Amino acid sequence: xxxEWKSSSKIVTRTRVCTGRGEVVVTTRSGGVGTCTVNFRGIxxxxxxxxxxxxWVDESHMFSDVFGRKGHPASPAQLHPEDPLGISDESVKRFxxxxxxxxxxxxxxxxxxxxxxxxxxxxxxxNSTSFSDLKAGLQSLKRKVGQLQEGPSSxxxxxxxxxVVCLDVLHELQKAMEKDxxxxxxxxxxxxxxxxxxxxxxxENIFESILARKDQADSxxxxxxxxxxxxxxxxxxxxxxxxxxxGDYDIVINDYNRAKSLFQxxxxxxxxxxxxxxxQRVQRFRNSLMDSLKQLxxxxxxxxxxxxxxxxxxxxxxxxWDAVRYNYSWLYNSVINCKQxxxxxxxxxxxxxxxxxxxxESQPKQVLFVEEVTKLFxxxxxxxxxxxxxxxxxxxxxxxxxxxxxxxxxxxxxxxGRLVAxxxxxxxxxxxxxxxxxxxxxTLGEESEGFKSIWPGHTQGERLGPWLPQCLRCIRKCYLSLxxxxxxxEYTALVQQxxxxxxxxxxxxxxxxxxxxxxxxxxxxxxRLEQDDxxxxxxxxxxxxxxxVIETLQLVRENILVSGPxxxxxxxxxxxxxxxxxxxxxxxxxxxxxxxxxxxxxDRLSPMIxxxxxxxxxxxPGQRARNWKQKREDSLTTPPLxxxxxxVLSNCSFTSRVAIPRLQESFKRHGYPDMxxxxxxxxxxxxxxxxxxxxxxLEAKCDPIVGAIEPSMxxxxxxxxxxxxxxxxxxxxxEVLMNLIEVHAEVYTVSPPLxxxxxxxxxxxxxxxxxxxxxxxxxxxxxxxxxVSVSLLLLNREALHSVIHFA
Numbered sequence: 001x002x003x004e005w006k007s008s009s010k011i012v013t014r015t016r017v018c019t020g021r022g023e024v025v026v027t028t029r030s031g032g033v034g035t036c037t038v039n040f041r042g043i044x045x046x047x048x049x050x051x052x053x054x055x056w057v058d059e060s061h062m063f064s065d066v067f068g069r070k071g072h073p074a075s076p077a078q079l080h081p082e083d084p085l086g087i088s089d090e091s092v093k094r095f096x097x098x099x100x101x102x103x104x105x106x107x108x109x110x111x112x113x114x115x116x117x118x119x120x121x122x123x124x125x126x127n128s129t130s131f132s133d134l135k136a137g138l139q140s141l142k143r144k145v146g147q148l149q150e151g152p153s154s155x156x157x158x159x160x161x162x163x164v165v166c167l168d169v170l171h172e173l174q175k176a177m178e179k180d181x182x183x184x185x186x187x188x189x190x191x192x193x194x195x196x197x198x199x200x201x202x203x204e205n206i207f208e209s210i211l212a213r214k215d216q217a218d219s220x221x222x223x224x225x226x227x228x229x230x231x232x233x234x235x236x237x238x239x240x241x242x243x244x245x246x247g248d249y250d251i252v253i254n255d256y257n258r259a260k261s262l263f264q265x266x267x268x269x270x271x272x273x274x275x276x277x278x279x280q281r282v283q284r285f286r287n288s289l290m291d292s293l294k295q296l297x298x299x300x301x302x303x304x305x306x307x308x309x310x311x312x313x314x315x316x317x318x319x320x321w322d323a324v325r326y327n328y329s330w331l332y333n334s335v336i337n338c339k340q341x342x343x344x345x346x347x348x349x350x351x352x353x354x355x356x357x358x359x360x361e362s363q364p365k366q367v368l369f370v371e372e373v374t375k376l377f378x379x380x381x382x383x384x385x386x387x388x389x390x391x392x393x394x395x396x397x398x399x400x401x402x403x404x405x406x407x408x409x410x411x412x413x414x415x416x417g418r419l420v421a422x423x424x425x426x427x428x429x430x431x432x433x434x435x436x437x438x439x440x441x442x443t444l445g446e447e448s449e450g451f452k453s454i455w456p457g458h459t460q461g462e463r464l465g466p467w468l469p470q471c472l473r474c475i476r477k478c479y480l481s482l483x484x485x486x487x488x489x490e491y492t493a494l495v496q497q498x499x500x501x502x503x504x505x506x507x508x509x510x511x512x513x514x515x516x517x518x519x520x521x522x523x524x525x526x527x528r529l530e531q532d533d534x535x536x537x538x539x540x541x542x543x544x545x546x547x548x549v550i551e552t553l554q555l556v557r558e559n560i561l562v563s564g565p566x567x568x569x570x571x572x573x574x575x576x577x578x579x580x581x582x583x584x585x586x587x588x589x590x591x592x593x594x595x596x597x598x599x600x601x602x603d604r605l606s607p608m609i610x611x612x613x614x615x616x617x618x619x620x621p622g623q624r625a626r627n628w629k630q631k632r633e634d635s636l637t638t639p640p641l642x643x644x645x646x647x648v649l650s651n652c653s654f655t656s657r658v659a660i661p662r663l664q665e666s667f668k669r670h671g672y673p674d675m676x677x678x679x680x681x682x683x684x685x686x687x688x689x690x691x692x693x694x695x696x697x698l699e700a701k702c703d704p705i706v707g708a709i710e711p712s713m714x715x716x717x718x719x720x721x722x723x724x725x726x727x728x729x730x731x732x733x734x735e736v737l738m739n740l741i742e743v744h745a746e747v748y749t750v751s752p753p754l755x756x757x758x759x760x761x762x763x764x765x766x767x768x769x770x771x772x773x774x775x776x777x778x779x780x781x782x783x784x785x786x787x788v789s790v791s792l793l794l795l796n797r798e799a800l801h802s803v804i805h806f807a
Contacts, residue, residue: 085137465509511583536751
C-alpha cells in the first residue's frame with residue numbers, strides 16, 4: 001500500500017482492488033486500536049495511455065471507434081486533456097478562424113502539432129478569458145507539471161516489488177533463450193515452422209474432399225441465401241403478371257418503383273437480367289394502359305385513374321394531355337360517324353319507294369341524327385371539359401407543382417371551339433335551309449365542301465316541319481348542359497345563335513305546314529250545315545280552320561316563343577316580326593283560297609277519290625267496308641254550285657265576323673306582334689271573295705227567273721192586242737212569284753241573314769225585266785191595260801212588300 005499526503009483533509013492511498021465505502025481503522029505502533037470519524041471510498045483508477053503503470057494493462061478498448069469496430073486508432077484528442085489550464089471558457093463566441101490564419105499562417109493551436117503556437121492556442125480556446133484567470137491557469141499548469149516530475153520517483157517507490165519481479169522474469173527468460181540456442185541452433189522457429197507445414201499438408205490431404213463438399217455446400221447456402229434475401233426481385237415478374245390480371249394496378253406500380261429504386265443501377269449481371277425482364281413486362285403494362293385510355297367512351301374517374309397509373313409509371317410525354325386529345329378526337333369522329341350512319345340508312349331506304357311511302361309517319365333520319373348527336377354532346381362533352389379542367393388545375397399529376405405547357409391551353413380552346421362549331425354545323429345542315437349554313441361553316445372550313453355536307457333529299461324539308469319542335473327541345477337540353485359547365489360565352493354563343501335560327505325556321509315551317517293544312521281542309525268539307533241564330537247555317541270548315549290556327553299558335557308558343565336561359569327573344573328583331581306577319585297572313589289567306597275552291601271548283605275531288613294517293617293502312621275488312629260507305633256517302637252529298645255558293649257565303653260571313661276577330665285576339669294573347677295590318681288585308685280579301693261569290697250566286701239565281709218571264713208571258717201565242725177580259729193574275733206573274741218564293745226559301749234555309757241581300761237585287765231585276773217587256777209592247781187594249789195593272793199591283797204587293805219586309 002502506498003499513501004500520498006494531499007492536504008490536512010485529503011490522503012490518497014493506493015491499495016489492491018477495492019470499491020465502495022469502508023471504515024478507516026487507526027492502529028498505533030504498540031498495537032493499540034484508535035477511532036476514526038471519517039470513511040474512505042475505493043475508486044478504480046482509469047489508466048490512460050500516458051499514465052505509468054507497474055502492471056500489464058488491457059489497452060484494446062483504446063483502439064475501438066464509437067461504433068464498436070476494433071482495429072482503428074482512437075482519436076488523438078483522447079491523448080491530451082481538453083482543458084490543460086484548468087479554467088473553462090464557457091463563452092459561445094469564438095475567435096474567427098480566418099483571422100487566426102492571417103495572424104498565424106504557419107502556427108497551430110493543436111497541442112500535438114509540431115508547429116504549436118501558444119498564442120494561437122489561447123486565442124482559439126480562451127479568447128474571452130481575463131488576464132487574471134489566465135495567470136491562475138498558469139499556476140494550475142505549473143502544479144500539474146510539478147506533480148508529473150515527482151511521479152517517476154514516487155512510482156518506483158510504490159512498485160519496487162513488482163519491478164524486481166519483472167527484472168527476475170526477464171533474466172530467467174534470457175537464460176532460457178541462450179540455452180535453447182545452444183541446443184537447437186540460432187533459428188529457434190525453423191523446426192516449428194516445418195512441423196506446422198507438414199501438419200497443414202497432411203490435414204489438407206485428409207480433409208480435401210470434405211473441404212470441397214463444404215465449399216460447395218457453402219456456395220449453395222450462399223446462393224440460397226441470396227435468393228432468399230432478394231426473393232422480391234426474382235419473384236417480381238410473376239407477381240406483376242398476377243396483379244395485372246387481378247387488376248391490382250397500385251400494387252404493380254408500388255412493386256416496380258421499389259425494384260427500380262433498389263436495382264436500377266446495379267452492376268450484378270443476374271440482377272440486371274431479372275430487372276430487364278421486369279422492365280419489359282412493365283412496358284407492356286404501359287402499352288396496355290395507353291390502349292385502355294384510347295377505348296372511349298369511358299367515365300371520367302376511370303380515365304383519371306388510368307392517367308395517374310401512367311404518370312406513376314413515368315410514361316414519356318403527358319398522358320393527361322393525350323387523354324384530352326383522345327376525348328376530342330373520339331367526340332369529333334363520333335359526330336361524323338353518326339352522320340354517315342344515318343345518311344347510309346337514308347340512302348338504303350330510298351331505294352325502295354314503297355318503303356319510303358310507309359315511312360311517312362316515322363321520324364326522318366335527320367331528326368334521329370339530331371337526337372343522337374345532341375345526346376352524345378350532352379353526355380360526353382362534359383367529360384371532355386372536366387378532364388381538361390382537371391389537367392390544367394394539376395389534379396391529374398402525382399406530384400405537385402408540375403408545370404403545364406402554355407400551348408396546351410390554346411390548343412384546348414381550339415378543340416373546344418371546333419367541337420361546338422361542328423355540332424352547330426351538322427345540325428344546321430340537317431335541319432336548316434342552305435341559306436343558314438354559312439353561319440357555322442366558316443369556323444370549320446366546311447363551307448367549301450358544297451353539296452357534300454347536304455343530306456340526300458334535303459329539298460324535301462317539309463317533312464321535317466312537324467319534327468322541328470322536338471329537335472329544338474333536344475338542342476336546348478344540350479345547350480343547358482353546356483351552360484352548367486360554365487363554358488366561355490364565346491363558344492356557347494354559337495349554340496345560342498343556332499337555337500335562335502332554328503326557332504325562327506321552326507316557326508316558319510309550322511306556319512307553312514299550317515297553311516298547307518288549311519288548304520287541305522277542302523278535302524275535309526262534308527257540307528253538313530249547323531244553324532246559328534247570329535250567322536245562320538255554316539259548316540265545320542271555319543271552325544276547323546280556326547282550331548288549326550290556334551293549335552299552331554299554341555305549339556309555337558310552347559316550343560318557340562318561350563325563351564330559355566340566355567336565349568334571345570324571337571320578336572326582338574324587326575325582320576322576324578315582319579316574317580311572322582307574312583307567315584300569319586299566308587295562313588289566313590290560305591283559308592280564303594280554300595273557301596274559293598270549295599265554291600267555284602265543280603270538279604273538286606271527293607274524299608273518296610282523294611284517298612287514292614294516301615298512305616296504305618292495313619285495316620280489317622269490316623272497317624274498310626264502313627270507311628268506303630262513309631266516303632261514298634260524302635261524295636254523293638256534295639251540293640250543286642248554287643248551294644255551295646250559299647254555304648260558302650255563309651262561311652265567309654262567319655269567318656269575317658267571328659273567326660277572324662277571335663284569331664286576332666289569340667295572336668295578341670300569345671304575345672305576337674300587332675296583327676292589325678294582316679287582319680285588314682285578310683278582311684279585304686274575304687270581302688272581295690264574298691262579292692265575287694255573291695255575284696256568281698245572284699247570276700245563277702237571276703238568269704233563270706228573269707229569262708223565263710218573257711217566254712211565259714207570250715206562251716200560247718198570247719197577244720196584247722187581243723187580250724181577253726181579265727179574270728185573274730197572269731200565269732207568268734204567278735210563276736215569277738213562285739220562283740222568288742223558292743229562292744227565298746232556299747236562302748233562308750241556309751242563311752237567313754242573306755235573304756235580304758239576295759232578294760233585293762233579284763226582285764229589282766225581275767221588275768226591270770217586266771218593265772222592259774211592257775215598254776217593248778206597241779199597244780195595249782182596254783183589257784190589256786187592266787191585266788197589266790192587276791199583274792203589277794200583285795207583283796208590287798207580294799214581291800216588294802211581303803217578301804222584302806219578311807226578309
